Amino acid sequence: MPLHNTAQRFGSATRALHWLTALLILGAIPLGMIANGMAYDTSEALAQKAQLFSLHKTLGVAAFAVALLRILWAFGQTHPAPLHPDRRIETRLAAAIHWLLYISLLAVPLSGWVHHAATSGFAPILWPPFLGLGQDLPLVPKSESIAQIAAALHWVFTKLLIAAILLHIIGALKHHVIDKDATLRRMLSGATAPDVPSTGKAQLLPIVAAFLIYAIGAGIAISLTSTARQAPPTAPQITQTGGNWQVQSGTLAITVQQLGSAVTGQFAAWQAEIRFDEAAPVQDMGSVTVTIDTTSLSLGSVSDQAKGPDFLNTATHANAIFTARISGADIGADTGTYTATGTLSLAGAEIPLSLPFTLQITGDTAIMQGQTTLDRRDANIGQKYPDEASVGFSVGINVALTALRTTP
Structure with missing residues (x-):
């Protein structure tokens, strides 16, 4: 069988790429539909849902690669002539549908891939080990706004x-x-x-019609997200509650392991009452009370799940409070190393917690960075997920802020 097309038949390469693309697409679509409708109220259900989504994404990326190869191959080949060139409307309609397919075979998996890259964690793409590829895309930042637009485009x-x-x-x-x-x-x-007479070069009208349909679809998708999209704040929403240091900017981030992948998110609203005296004895240099609005958590594609009744249960526990005393390092506060030791009130539980941090004070400006971990089981969080195969036990906490000294 000849590799290349002729005016009367398709070559073996075109046929192989056609049916491989069809197989991948017809496998990815039902997997996505089934996975999207599955519940995830247990660790087993979550694992199954994620596995199906991973297969869906993997087949989608493979379909994108094969479709791109197929389209590039088609552009360099003779296209067999339509068997009924006298049926102009039918021929143009068929051409428009073919162009709609060509665009779809690239736009559908690419929009899903962008959504995957803009969020984090859930259901990784299953790359072959020898490729050594990650889960991100160049020029696609982690952004809830971009993820929402990409998800809407993918749906349409x-x-x-x-x-x-x-x-x-x-x-x-x-x-x-x-x-x-x-x-x-x-x-x-x-x-x-x-053998039939050739229709000559490709007609422009079917191409324009296909791209116009996609432009209308993109407009509909973007309009669906325009009212819901809000850019995440770049600084915490702070209310002054006393103390002698006022937080000016900063982040309060958490990292969890879901199905073996790290998922990082942030709390957009929190406030800190800080009393600190760098000249005080290292055993007791001050205190801190941090109040966190747990409803402001953004955790990639699992934000709603994280705030739901199985985890933070923000409907009942809208705030978490960390109250601690601050002490310097054993070898002296001159090293810039300190510890806030106290209790975290989280989801109805009281958890002992120590937060080691570094502090650089220049005049009346302080820059602080701290990291610690806690075990979600200590707060009875995620009891339906009793193993780490689905949701890890350890939760990483990362704090970074800049504060100004105020008049007591």
Whole structure:
């Protein structure tokens, strides 16, 4: 069987790429639908949901690569002439559907890939080990706003892809059953069709129509997210509650392991009452009370789950409070190393917690960075997930802030 196309038949390369693309797409679509509808109320259910989503994403990325290769190959090949060039409307409609398919085969997996890269953690793409690839995309930052837009585009584009596939199948069956011509057999078995007059160069109207349909779809998707999108704050929402240091900017981040992947998020709203005297004895240099609005947590694609009743239960426990005394390092506070030792009130539990941190004070400006970990089981968080295969026990806490000294 010849590798290249002719005016009467498709070559073996075109046919192989066509059916491989179809296999990948027709595998990815139902996997995504099933996974999207699955519950995740137990660790086993979450693991199954994530596995299906991982397969869905992996097949989608593979479909993108194969479709791109197929399209590039098609541009360098002779396209077999339509068997009924006299049917102008039908021929143009078929061409428009083909262009709609070409765009869909790239736009659908790419929009899903961008959504995956803009968020973090849930259901990784299963790259072959020898590729050594990660989960991110160049030029795609971690952004809830970008993730929302990409998710909306993916949802709309998937509907266009399904519509194009159905129309493509209906057209092929119409040729095979009603017209009884070789249109379908050319792609199935490489059959040679009768010699027909060529229609010449590709018509512009079907191409414009396909891109116009996608432009309308993109506009609809973006409009669906325009009212819901809000850029995450770059600084905490702070209320002055006393103390002699006022936080000016900073982040309060957490990192959890989900299905073996690290997921990092932030609390957008928290306040800190800090009393600190660098000249005081290292055994007792001050105190800190941090009040965290747990409803402000953004944790990638699992934000809602993290704030739900199985985890932080923010509907009942809208705040977490860390109260601690500050002491210097055993070898002296001159090293800039300190510890805040106290209690964290979280999800109805009281947890002993120590936060080691470094502090650089220049005049009346202090820059602080601290890291610690806690065990979610100490706060009875995620009791339906009793093993670390689904959700890790350890939760990393990372604090960074800049504060100004105020008049007591």
